[in-house]
Amino acid sequence: MHASTIRIDTLPVVLSIAAVALVCVAAVPWLWDRWRRPAPGRTGTTVVAVLMVVVACGLAVNAAGSFYPTLGSLLGTSPNPEEGTVADAGPDGRDLGRTLPAVTGRAADGHGSLLHVTVTGRRTGLTRDVDVYLPSAYTAPDWAGFRFPVLEWIPHFPGEPRQVATLYGLPDLLDQQIASHRLPPTVVIVPDPNGEPRLTHDSECIDAVGGDADDTYLSADLRSWALSRLRVRSDREGWAAAGWSSGGYCALNLTVRHPQWFSVAVSMSGYDTTPQDVETGDLFHGRADIRHANDVSATLREHPAPVRLLVCADGAAGDERAALERMRAAAAPPVELTTWLLPPNGHNLNAVRAELPAVLGWLDAQVGQPVDGTGAPGQVTPGVVPPWPLPDTGDPGSLHGTDTTA
Incomplete structure (x- = not known):
């Protein structure tokens, strides 16, 4: 039995x-005077009772909020990384051609297809699971030769790509939005931002000092791979990022750090600065310049670029509201910042599912349409938005300075 099969x-x-x-709580007074060695016995039963009360309360809150349905989703592990997908396109998508007949068959019924691949970064050497949603138009004869806009959806911690399908229900919702012309046909890339083990490895999608270059992987590496394997747009107006909670911070941070590649970002119940806690550990190791370069509000203030951002905050979440206000204070033209203060609904997956249709509706007016792609894909449309100089973390392959080599 795997953790992903254990419902909690x-x-x-x-x-x-x-x-x-x-029972554990009742056992404390009942056994209090019965221990041969009172000190260790009383201490042990008290500790066990407290731990069980904490676990019981945590499970009750989890069930009420629909955070993690299984022990595997809590731990961020899965025996089947392809769960929720319709086919495996192999390492780096080498078997993508083999999956296209299945994609075409689903498209006949108006369904897009979620495929599983593993992508090894050209710069970083990191290998991660990635799910790719291809809209039904992708294999349609009328769309042959067209290049599609890209939405990079970043899962929350300790999430992984499969949870975007199994918990959010994103593929079905994309099908509905595209079919009703409330979203253009869009390729959605869902990467694993952390790798395993996840429970104590919250990367926050940054190039950590002395750690993995996750930012570079999620920006340069995935972009390079997508341009080489998929019919997607290469210009910044064709690329957007989105996510919930830590994924929302990731989407904002990737976009404002790399405005030469991304033009749109959505943060659902996210924040604007990287936390330092038991899950993240110390990602900066005393480098104030690296911490500052990953502060979304500071970047908006000091390196404004023509990006369009949607920031959603729960009305009862003080930390989310505070982050939203900091970004409001920092944003100035050419930044376009839209903020939604939502009715209190909690920081949980029920809130995500309730907000997703409106979020995708907002993206409809922001994400570009498919374009005729008969020419070479290229890397960056010349002269659109220059990169700003990123500090060097010292990690092999990480982006720094104004390097935009993908």
Whole structure:
């Protein structure tokens, strides 16, 4: 039995653990004077009782908020990284051609296809799971030769690509939005921003000092791979990023750090600065310049670029509202900042599913249409938006200065 098959959000599980917690609490006074060695016995039963109460409360909150349905989703592990996809296109998408008949068959019924690949970064050497959504138009004869806009969707911590399909239901929603002309046919790339193990490895999508160059992988490496394997647009107006929670911060940070490649970002219940906690550890190791270069509000103020941002915050979440206000204060033309202060709904997957249709509707007016792609894809449309000089983390392959080599 794998962790991904163990449900932790059901009422029987919550009630069972609550019952165990009550027994442990009752055992503390009942055993208090019965221990041969009172000190270790009393300490042990008290600690166990407290831990079980914490676990029971955590499971109750998780079930109420629909955060993590299985133990595997909590731990961020899966025995099947292809879960939720319709085919495996192989390492670096080498078998993409073999999957296209299945993609075409689904397109006949108006469905896009979510494919699984692993992508090894040309610059960083990192290998990660990546899911790719191809809209039904991708294989349609009328769209032959067209290059499609790209939405890079960043999963939340400790999430992974499969959760965007299995928990968010994003592919079905994309099908609906595209079919009703509320979103142009769009290729959606869903990368793994962390790799395994996930539970104590929250990369925050940055090039960490002395760590992995996750920012470079998610920007330069994935872009280079997509341009070489997929019919996607190469200009910045054809690329957007989005995500929820930590994925929202990632989307904002990638976009404002690399405005030469991204023009649009959406943050759903995200923030504007990288935390330092038990999950992230110390990503900066005393480098104030690297921390500052990953502060979204500081970048908006000091390196304004023509990016269009949507920042959503729960009305009852003080930290989300504070981040939204900091970005409001920092943003000035040519930045276009749209902010949504939403009714209190909690920081959970139910809120994500409720907000997604409106978010995709906002993206409809921001993401470019497919374009005739009979010419060479290129890397960057010349002279559109210059990169700003990024500090050097010292990690092999990481972007720094004004290097835009993908």
